[in-house]
Amino acid sequence: MSGAPAAPRNATTTYREAVRVAIREALLADERTFLMGEDVGHYGGCYAVSKGLLAEFGPERIRDTPLSESAFVGAGIGAALGGMRPIVEIMTVNFSLLALDQIVNTAATLLHMSGGQFNVPLVIRMATGAGRQLAAQHSHSLEGWYAHVPGLKVLAPATLEDARGMLATALADPNPVLIFEHVMLYNMEGELPADAGAVEIGKAAIRRPGRDVTLIAYGGTLHKTLAAAETLAAEGVEAEVIDLRSLRPLDTATIAASVGRTRRAVVVDEGWRTGSLAAEVSAQIMEQAFWSLDAPVGRVCSAEVPIPYPSHLEQAALPQPEAIAAAARATLAG
């Protein structure tokens, strides 16, 4: 979030609050928009994102659903077809598997199967990631799977600006857009200009310029990667840090241009290593920047194990700044 141009009045806020303000603004801006999901209303959102919105907008527009992931996601698709602009919240990516059929076989395919007649202007938000000791069934990072599917757009806001600004752009998009919010970011504090608003959603962002190595991350791992860059800077290594922001489409042009300058890259991803989104990024660099590379592209991903409950094991399973820095050093040694 450094490097933002001087803005009118800044206010200290959190990622959670930024998402909440974005939802509220969307509800105020378009009466076709409503929020639907488990415990978004009376409970206030499982991560307290929608707290207070029920009182302001009522139960029609802040719509608590039964525990029926497939049906309420499908109902969101149908409501979008019927002229609404729904925001469907799936509590976490872990439960999204129960709705995956609707997302892959209906939301992503309808426009195509209908020969261009039926687009699905739907936004699905969900929390993702590990770090809260919630163990094997509640710690997945499966956004990479969604990034595999033609017909979807997939976003991963990692900053307050993006948490605040991606939703409006996603809602304006005529296609189904998925937004992944990393659970460890909700409490992140920072400054946001008072007039913060919609942001572009197709491009990666260089969060830290550097000349020696390109570190590519998104969502929850961005901040670990920026921390690794600080460590490296202290050693005299200037890392460029790219925040993917959009996981589908991938902004491979920004990546290739950066690697063209630095000639080295490490991809960081909280998904399990094998079949991770990081693999795709590595393969893209292979295809688009092979002749620029001075060393093999490294990957820092989660260990190939269901996430264990105890903190020391959970942390050992996840990408950490030290491992990222080490992978960067390895590309420089090569």
Added chain:
Amino acid sequence: MSGAPAAPRNATTTYREAVRVAIREALLADERTFLMGEDVGHYGGCYAVSKGLLAEFGPERIRDTPLSESAFVGAGIGAALGGMRPIVEIMTVNFSLLALDQIVNTAATLLHMSGGQFNVPLVIRMATGAGRQLAAQHSHSLEGWYAHVPGLKVLAPATLEDARGMLATALADPNPVLIFEHVMLYNMEGELPADAGAVEIGKAAIRRPGRDVTLIAYGGTLHKTLAAAETLAAEGVEAEVIDLRSLRPLDTATIAASVGRTRRAVVVDEGWRTGSLAAEVSAQIMEQAFWSLDAPVGRVCSAEVPIPYPSHLEQAALPQPEAIAAAARATLAG
């Protein structure tokens, strides 16, 4: 299937028949084994694989299920825990999304979450792939997703030997094993030794040796890749063709050794390009054989579109021998 050592008596058979014989043998060998799934019994299997088995083994062991993918896959997991050795058939990978939660959150995690107490000796078979003009909801190749999940083993028999031999080994494995049978292979004919039986399931196979470029494929794309190799041979290019066989774990040693010799590689995969299993293979080559590479690793995957119904568009969306050969030539030009 060339290069097999001279066997006692060979018999002409099909891939479908090889799978059927393997199932029958498993049912005869172990009374804990049963086959369960939609239309495996009275209908005879949607691809006619289990035809005749109901008459031989009865409805307890050739168990037709209601259309309840999540419940009968979960029931398979439970039955495995309870001492059975079930073979669960999900008609096609397209419907497996409805059971994905059970596979990812239960089958794959139980051993770990229980601290090693509860393993799940379950085999899940399903058909995968496109080519039959079944359009956007019935043509997925999502085996790469399963290959992402720790706790699972994932197989893709591409030959008659493997169709015949992988099941027994999978059933003997104490872990959940998924077997993906490509729909276009069921009618494939060939010879099989009369004494064909169990095969090893952890290693890739070199289906065609060659020195100039390594072509890596699996399942339905293996035969297209072998066809491409023939084309290339006519041009004087000797391609080595690797059949992955096991998608999880990946036998990266065989791949790296081959690429170490040929210094060039192309990965072929019927999944959509972005986030494909081919990306993982490419990234692994990057990591394990970068310094051997004389050209960037190529990928030939499906186009980023839900599979269209008309044949000309469907074929254009899928990997084809000519595109594979072209990608191989590109690595040689580089």
Added chain:
Amino acid sequence: MTGATAKKPQLTRPHLATLLRQMLRIRRFEERCAELYQQEKIRGFLHLYIGQEAVAVGVMQALAPDDAVVATYREHGHAIARGLAMPAVMAEMYGKQEGCSRGRGGSMHIFDAATRFYGGNAIVGGGLPLAVGLALADKMQGRPGVTACFFGEGAVAEGEFHESLNLAALWQLPVLFVCENNLYAMGTALRLSESETDIHRKAEGYRMPSEVVDGMDVVAVEATAQRAAAAIRAGQGPQFLECRTYRFRAHSLFDPELYRDKAEVEAWKQHGPILRFGNWLTENELLHEAEVRAIEDEVAAEVEAAVAFAEAGSWEPVEDLTKHVLLESGA
């Protein structure tokens, strides 16, 4: 479903002729499709509706133009009864770009914005949540529409059936659930798939009113659907219809039909919806043989025109392969 003033089916001669004509249009269209499949003009899966025509035709009588329809992979009948142009449907079967889905979908994915025909879904049970959402949109926007959602009895076992019925009933959404109980899901007989084979009783578990009707009797289906639709329009929430019917042909053209007796099929054919209704019409002199023949002739001509249209259609250029994946923003 009582209390609401249902539009009474009008047993006028023109209306009866319409019912017969609609059923015949579906029947002859599909018989031609079966031939075209043998000729490899149509490919992929082809699921024929033959035997079940009274359901789609009867139910559609209760729908207004602004209502919506969600169907399955066995949906040619629904599409035609709903008013899609037969040539566009036939061109879709061929995969030609003049097809109602530009040829991208084929037999299982018939779509049409003009008639609010939302497919054409090849995932069993997959259409139910969609129907719930369409009805939710109508309700939230204060529109009077009804969404009719067709599915087979096999779909009843899917979790999405349960979730969708509950959601519709809980939120009192204007959905007309129409279960076409043809006794088989591919080769699986109902008694092998449901512990409660009396399907319409399932609706009770959601406090949803339901009725069972002879799905081979087009007049009965229409009457019941009119009642149900009226109840929905009167704000009485979703309604459930179980239509007892039978498919005369194989599940798809790959099906060897090992799971049922020829005799059973023949017995049902004696109750065929067209046969029975046609006989009743002529026996009661509501329609003359000559009028029936005239309808048959018109339908035959319509089918042949549809085939000619499809034959004359064009293939979408391969260069357009990756079109229709995302809609450009602002569209």
Added chain:
Amino acid sequence: MTGATAKKPQLTRPHLATLLRQMLRIRRFEERCAELYQQEKIRGFLHLYIGQEAVAVGVMQALAPDDAVVATYREHGHAIARGLAMPAVMAEMYGKQEGCSRGRGGSMHIFDAATRFYGGNAIVGGGLPLAVGLALADKMQGRPGVTACFFGEGAVAEGEFHESLNLAALWQLPVLFVCENNLYAMGTALRLSESETDIHRKAEGYRMPSEVVDGMDVVAVEATAQRAAAAIRAGQGPQFLECRTYRFRAHSLFDPELYRDKAEVEAWKQHGPILRFGNWLTENELLHEAEVRAIEDEVAAEVEAAVAFAEAGSWEPVEDLTKHVLLESGA
């Protein structure tokens, strides 16, 4: 559930003392867990069972050692009532390798092969298919076992509930489905999640016998569970129990409880299963105050011993991180 000869709950003093003791073991264990959570000894989600103890304790009385149990993320009570050693459960809460799941699972993933305790499932509804499969294995192998499957009323909305009940009823499998209706799923009240709030009536749609019981009355729960288990053992197929109960604490320790009144909670506490049963025992002189105090003391000592065990436990070495992912072949 009639007809089968149910084991009548024996209202002997020792048995009544056992019921009380079991409920107290759960209550005191969990009260201690809540403290330990504040001290950050326990992390992740902690879902307390406090208020619902009569259900687990009552139902477990009907189970034999060879029976199986499937529970949810709110399963400490079930684990303790089933007979898992309290120290191993507490060590699991800490994440120590002496825990019943080697510490890998934590609060939501209690497992134990010795007592056939199959978790500990954090996916709402996810345990139901598993229970069906365990029962299928018993039936196919001719074993007499019953599989008890516990879940909340929130899980009833999930597709897996529907699919599992149908499968169990269709195949007449020995499953005892126990729905713990505590009126809320996180913050969602039952009336906001089900169109039919009379949960046990849902079983009718599957032709599955069901009963509703006061889940705050341990004797009533036991009696009903004994009847149901006897029916299952007599080959009458799966049975369904709805236990009406209430959770006294927040959903998890993150829950600000915005969705219900303090007064409602207090009113339910007056019917608390331990309070009520304890009073009844002493008022009817089935147990003396001194006996109750002795039980309390024993339980307190057991809980402290469990804490001490957990405290003294060890962390699994980081080098073992990727263990327990696959079992080596031949094992």
